[in-house]
Amino acid sequence: MAELSLVLVTPERTLFDKPVASIRVPLYDGSAGFYPGRAPLVGRLGIGELKLADAGGATESYFIDGGFVQVKGSVVSILTNAATPVSELSRKVAATKLREANAERAKTDEEYAAASRRLEKARKMLALAGKE
Amino acid sequence: MANRRLLVKRLKAVRNIRKITRTMELIATSRFKKAMDRATEAAEYTRKISEIVGDLGRANLKFSHPLLERRAEEKRSVLLVLTANRGLCGGYNASVLRQALAHIRGLKEKGIEFQLEVSGKRGIKFLNYQKVPIQKQYTTFEDQPSFAAVDELGARYVDDFIAGRIDRVDVAYTQFVTSSKQFAVVESLLPIASLGGGAETKSEAGVDYEFLPSAQEILAEIVPAAFRAKLFKCFLDAAVSEQIARMVAMKGATENADEMAGSLKQQYNRARQAGITSELAEIIGGAAALG
Numbered sequence: 001m002a003e004l005s006l007v008l009v010t011p012e013r014t015l016f017d018k019p020v021a022s023i024r025v026p027l028y029d030g031s032a033g034f035y036p037g038r039a040p041l042v043g044r045l046g047i048g049e050l051k052l053a054d055a056g057g058a059t060e061s062y063f064i065d066g067g068f069v070q071v072k073g074s075v076v077s078i079l080t081n082a083a084t085p086v087s088e089l090s091r092k093v094a095a096t097k098l099r100e101a102n103a104e105r106a107k108t109d110e111e112y113a114a115a116s117r118r119l120e121k122a123r124k125m126l127a128l129a130g131k132e
Numbered sequence: 133m134a135n136r137r138l139l140v141k142r143l144k145a146v147r148n149i150r151k152i153t154r155t156m157e158l159i160a161t162s163r164f165k166k167a168m169d170r171a172t173e174a175a176e177y178t179r180k181i182s183e184i185v186g187d188l189g190r191a192n193l194k195f196s197h198p199l200l201e202r203r204a205e206e207k208r209s210v211l212l213v214l215t216a217n218r219g220l221c222g223g224y225n226a227s228v229l230r231q232a233l234a235h236i237r238g239l240k241e242k243g244i245e246f247q248l249e250v251s252g253k254r255g256i257k258f259l260n261y262q263k264v265p266i267q268k269q270y271t272t273f274e275d276q277p278s279f280a281a282v283d284e285l286g287a288r289y290v291d292d293f294i295a296g297r298i299d300r301v302d303v304a305y306t307q308f309v310t311s312s313k314q315f316a317v318v319e320s321l322l323p324i325a326s327l328g329g330g331a332e333t334k335s336e337a338g339v340d341y342e343f344l345p346s347a348q349e350i351l352a353e354i355v356p357a358a359f360r361a362k363l364f365k366c367f368l369d370a371a372v373s374e375q376i377a378r379m380v381a382m383k384g385a386t387e388n389a390d391e392m393a394g395s396l397k398q399q400y401n402r403a404r405q406a407g408i409t410s411e412l413a414e415i416i417g418g419a420a421a422l423g
Contacts, residue, residue, distance in 0.1 A: 009180055011279040011364050013173035027344060042184055043344035044353050068354065070184055072339060079180050079357075081283065110291065 002036035006052055007077045008062070015062075015083055023076055024051040025069055034076055041071040045080060047121050049128055061086035063128055065121065089129040098122035136407065139400040143393060150389035156220065157382035163275045164375035170276060171308070171368040178361045184354060187339070191347045197355040198294045202323050206299040208245045210289065211235060211318075214305040214370040215255030217271055222384075224306060224377035225254040227316040232304040235318045236264060247298070249285075275375060277367040286360035293322050305366045306373035314373040319366070324359055 006023055008016035023034045026048030050062040067080030101119040106112035213232045215225045232255075239246045250256050251270040259266055272281065292298045301322035308314050343350055 007180075009177045011174055011177045011361055012170065014176050029345070032344075039342060040339045041342045041344065042187055042347075042350055044350055068184060068350070068357070070180070070187070077180055079177060079184075081279070110295075 003074045004034065004036040004038075005075055007075060008050070008083060009077065009079055010081065010083055019054070020052045021055045021057075022053050024049075025078065026050065026064070027069075034071060036074065038071050038076075040073075041069070043069045045069055045078070047124050049086065049124075050078065050083070061128070063089055063125060086128050089125060091126065091129040094122060094126040094129045098126055136400060136403045139396060139403060143396045143400060146389050146393045146396060150386055150393065153382045153385040153389060157379055157386055160375050160378040160382060164372065164379055167275050167368070167372045167375050168311075171365075171372050174361075174365060174368055178358075178365060181354065181358050181361055184350075185358065187341055188347055188351055188354070190339075191341065191343065197351060199290065199322060199355050199359060200324050203299045206244055208247070208298050209239060209300040209302065210247045210249060210292075210298050211239070212285075212301070212303045213248070213250045213252075213255050213259075214273075214303065214366065215250065215252030215258075216374045217253045217274065219254055220381060221374055221378035222381035224374055224381075225252070225258070228304055228306055229255060229258050231316045231318050232259075233262070233264075235302065235304060273367060273371075275371045277364070277371060279364055282364045282367050283360055286356075286363045289322060289363075290356050290359060298322075303363070303366050305370040306377075308369040308372045308376075311376060314369075314376060321359065321362060321366075324355065324362075 003019060004021065004023070005019045006016060007014065021036075025032055025034070025043075026046045028044045028046045031048075032043070045064065045067045047065055048063070050064045051059060053059045062083045063086055064078070064080040065082045067078065070077045070079075098119070101115065101122045104115045104118070106115045211232065213228065215228050219225065236246065236248070247267040248259065248264060249268040249270070250259060250266050251273050253271055256266060256269045256271070289298070289301050293301065300320060302318050302320050304316065304318045306314050307317045307319070
């Protein structure tokens with residue numbers, strides 16, 4: 001069977017570099033799943049949950065904040081600004097962030113774009129944290 | 133006798149200083165290792181970014197992005213100066229500030245307006261003394277700058293540059309080459325001169341990538357990401373270099389203190405011996421006079 005390995009890097013450190021069985025990433029417009037033998041791809045990531053399963057079937061989840069994914073041969077590289085294990089997300093913090101984001105009033109287009117991005121991030125974080 | 137007591141006092145003082153400098157050297161060494169590890173980990177991200185840029189290059193794409201364009205007329209610029217919060221690190225701060233001042237002089241001659249942003253108490257103090265107006269100052273970047281904090285600056289520069297509020301961004305910092313070679317430079321970060329990675333990827337066999345959503349959109353996203361990674365690297369380089377500079381300076385200070393303690397001890401011993409000799413001479417002289 002073909003192999004698949006995942007490299008997860010943030011500007012601060014390499015979080016992850018090990019073989020996995022399958023990966024699910026949040027792309028800019030929805031989810032995408034990768035199995036071994038995926039054709040080469042470069043894609044833009046959105047905000048959401050990165051889920052990976054190893055050969056034994058155990059799964060791990062990370063909350064990631066945008067970035068890029070590159071599939072090349074058997075290596076999937078994920079570059080993201082920040083990645084947090086879902087187990088470390090707290091519902092309370094996410095809810096506060098959502099409240100803050102909701103309270104913001106944007107005046108210009110740029111502010112609006114930034115504010116809606118923060119809002120989306122807070123919503124997704126809350127949705128993920130709620131699962132635990 | 134008074135001379136001898138003075139020597140003992142000085143010897144004690146020197147030994148105390150040696151203890152302090154030695155401790156500072158050890159602290160700097162351990163911080164240097166941590167900062168170095170972070171810089172190595174960050175290099176991985178930069179490498180991946182330039183790999184993707186290289187991939188994009190093969191997709192027959194015209195590289196055009198607002199951040200890559202050099203303005204015909206540069207009127208407003210930002211100079212970011214990265215210094216340390218603390219001294220006692222040899223010529224580290226001085227050499228960065230010297231570069232920064234030379235750059236400021238150049239900007240003034242060309243009539244380019246500039247905003248000065250300074251990180252580190254040392255730089256702020258010095259430039260205030262030189263009466264150069266500072267627009268923004270940061271003292272929160274220590275030996276482990278976080279990406280989130282640096283990213284705030286980066287995002288602001290990107291926005292200002294695209295909106296045309298600034299025409300260039302330069303950073304004065306200490307570049308880290310190897311652990312025995314670092315030097316202060318003024319580097320121009322915006323407009324981005326080259327994304328890097330273009331030449332090295334040519335040798336690889338071309339891989340046909342699928343681009344989601346499209347190569348052009350990925351480029352639009354990756355150029356700012358490359359800039360932020362570069363800015364972050366400046367902060368990391370500065371942090372590593374600071375620790376090295378402090379390590380070297382403190383090592384020198386410890387060795388000096390050792391030498392000084394040695395020579396003071398010698399002087400003290402000589403003074404003591406001279407005292408004993410003169411006392412003996414007095415006794416013998418006295419005995420001879422009696423006899």
